[in-house]
Amino acid sequence: MNIIRAVKTYLRSKFGGSDKSRWSSDDSLNPNWDERTIMLGRYIRPGDRVIEFGAGKMALRNVLPEGCTYLATDIVSREPGMLAVDLNQLPLPDLGKHDIAVFSGVFEYLTDVSAVLSVVGPMVNRIAASYMVFENKPDVVRRRANGCVNDYTEAGFIELFGPLGFSLTDKAQWKQQVLFYFEKKGS
Ligand SMILES: C[S@@+](CC[C@H](N)C(=O)[O-])C[C@H]1O[C@@H](n2cnc3c(N)ncnc32)[C@H](O)[C@@H]1O
Numbered sequence: 001m002n003i004i005r006a007v008k009t010y011l012r013s014k015f016g017g018s019d020k021s022r023w024s025s026d027d028s029l030n031p032n033w034d035e036r037t038i039m040l041g042r043y044i045r046p047g048d049r050v051i052e053f054g055a056g057k058m059a060l061r062n063v064l065p066e067g068c069t070y071l072a073t074d075i076v077s078r079e080p081g082m083l084a085v086d087l088n089q090l091p092l093p094d095l096g097k098h099d100i101a102v103f104s105g106v107f108e109y110l111t112d113v114s115a116v117l118s119v120v121g122p123m124v125n126r127i128a129a130s131y132m133v134f135e136n137k138p139d140v141v142r143r144r145a146n147g148c149v150n151d152y153t154e155a156g157f158i159e160l161f162g163p164l165g166f167s168l169t170d171k172a173q174w175k176q177q178v179l180f181y182f183e184k185k186g187s
Contacts (some may be wrong), residue, residue, distance in 0.1 A: 006144035013111050013149035017088035022147065024076050026057075034059040036130055036174045037104040043128040043170070043181045044068060044100055051098040051124065053087060054106030071095065087116050095123060099187075103129040105177075107157075108148040114160055121164035125187035129180050131157050136176040154178055 012019060022028050037059040044050055044060075047067040052060050055072035058079075064070055073085035073095070085092055088111050101124045108131065110116050120127070133154040137143060143151060152160070158168050158180070166182035173179065 002141055002145040005147075006141045009144040009147055009149060017111055018075055018086050018109065019147055020075055020086075023074070026078070029056045031057075033105055036177065036179070037102075038063050039172060039174055039179055040102050040104050040128040040130065043126065044102075048099040049097070050100055050102065051095060052102040052104075053085065053120070054103060054109070055082060056104070058082065060102060060104070071098065088112075090115055090119060092119050098124050100124055100126040100128060103127070105130055107131050108143075108146075108150065111149055113150060113152070117160055117164055121161075121166065125184045127161070127166060127180075127182045129182075130174060130177045131180065132177045133157060136178075 009019070033056065037056075041060050041063040044065060046065040048065070049069045050060070050064065051071045051073065052058070053073050055074050058072050061070055061072065071083065072081065073083040075084065075086045077084040085095070087106070101120055107113055107129060131152065132143075132148065134151045135153055140151060161168070161182045165184045167185070168180060169183045170181040171178060
């Protein structure tokens with residue numbers, strides 16, 4: 001029942017944060033999402049130091065250009081080398097400096113996107129991210145039933161990055177979701 005799932009998401013986001021039990025099961029990861037991650041991978045340059053948040057099955061690893069380093073993080077560590085990082089539990093551990101951060105299907109599950117950006121922004125010069133913008137899915141009950149805890153419009157989502165020095169320099173579409181590419185000046 002959508003409404004029950006929606007209420008559970010709402011309560012969890014108000015009191016507990018993350019849905020660790022959902023994401024602990026590999027069945028929660030849909031192979032169709034790889035296509036989105038591969039599209040975001042187009043923003044990675046040879047030799048980049050890449051950090052991915054909510055890396056899932058790490059589809060990004062297979063499409064990295066020559067010479068990249070890759071640090072995969074997710075709320076649960078799914079395989080050796082993947083770091084467990086819950087973006088709803090700030091502060092984060094020291095994750096070092098990187099050129100680009102990738103978030104494929106992750107911001108929807110974060111209770112305080114601005115706070116996460118204020119931690120991740122200083123780590124990187126570029127961010128590639130997908131987001132299900134509100135105008136493409138305006139049914140809040142369905143959003144909550146799918147686990148989504150926030151409702152940014154496209155303009156509202158872009159605005160979050162400005163205070164951290166990021167400008168939107170490219171945009172694409174994957175199904176109903178928008179793929180955003182932000183860069184700091186001169187990067
Ligand atoms: C929709 S899946 C996308 C997975 C992968 N990026 C992809 O595109 O196939 C959402 C991902 O975000 C992760 N996630 C959910 N809540 C999170 C949180 N609070 N902190 C970090 N990762 C989280 C999940 O474990 C899952 O891997």
